[in-house]
Amino acid sequence: MSDGARIKTLDTAPDLAALRDLIRENGALLRDDPELLADLGLRLDAANLVDFGPAALARVAATAKRESKARRMLEATARANFSAQAQTHAAVIDLLEARNHSDLVRRMDEVATLRFGLTGAAVALEGPMRVPAGWYPLVEGQVDLILGPQKLARMGFHAPALGLFGDKAANVKSMAMVRLAIWEPARQGVLAFGSPEPEGFTKDMGHELVDFLGRVFERTAERWPVL
Template identity: 65%
Template sequence: MDGSQGGIEEAPLQPAAVRRFLSDNPEFLTGDTGLLDELGLRVAAGNVVDFGPAALARVHAAHQREASQRQMLEETARANFSAQAQTHGAVIDILDARNHSDLARRLDELAQQRFGLTAGVIALESDSGSPAGWKMLVEGQVDLLLGGPQRLARMGFAPTALGLFGDRAETVASMAMVRMSIWEPAREGLIAFGAPDPEGFTQDMGAELVAFLARVVERTAERWPLL
């Protein structure tokens, strides 16, 4: 009678039973060189089963992986802390701006001096001019630069955005751009940072800190009317 017809099924093997069997029959393990090799073990003097090179190599590799992952996490945490500290300092610089042109100048300077970037730019859609030091965009250009009307930010390299950086465009290899909405009725604009390193801003990076700076620039710019 087979198992599906009500036959007797074998009970699952229990670790305690295996241990008891090996204790009672040590030659089963010590005499099977093939099994020892598979387990990465070897029989040392006095029939004592010892860790072999394979087992030690696995332990060493696991330790190396753990150490590498821990180091990567620590480096990421330090980088995030440094970026946040620099961003908070940048906010103080922005809030000290005296007018629109001073605001643009301060953003550009902090981009270079605090973050080691090529440039920081404020741009505004307008058909009648923009504040001194700001880049003027045509209507709908913010959507084009960001890749659509629903996108709030864009990280990475965008060839169409090189014009934002003027005569420094040749040294820009990656960008971070965030949409802004200023005054009432709202005027579309953006802030953009250019980096000389292709890995400075990448598509998989979060834009939270750049977006935070954009909100600060928005609120600061609204102190003064658009003339």
């Protein structure tokens, strides 16, 4: 069909409101045309009223099934989010009870394994000065190499970060990592969570809860100076 013919067809198409009025005023034309009713997925019932035919009922059933599936997915997502938030709030209480830097990183690792079912958590810190027991030392600029320059967080598998997990590295299939800045002047660091599942953390996931735990870790760690 040429563009001219197509434009002419659109210009001469009947107005939808007028078409409705026409059908209402001439209902008998629709009821007396079995082929048209069949094309529309309709049929006449015993009382001579237009009723849904099998095709129409199938479409309604399919729509209801899709809506039910979408509702179940939304409900499951809401339950998962609520559970994750509840576990995160409980984790904060655990972290705030830490007695020193070593106890803090131990508690973070327990939060990861016991509350979230992960392989574990690790904390690494840049700088020439010593790091607390249980923390991993990094050279200056290594945080940018792990996360990416100026990036706050990184989700998904990233092989250069496996070394952060020590003897647990073989069981880490994906990671969630967030940048830390502790003390004044700030020392750059990384808080990393490892998952045993390749899809445990993926690049398209949000990192709000991980970032929140990172901020809690920073503030708690600043209670004590590095000796």
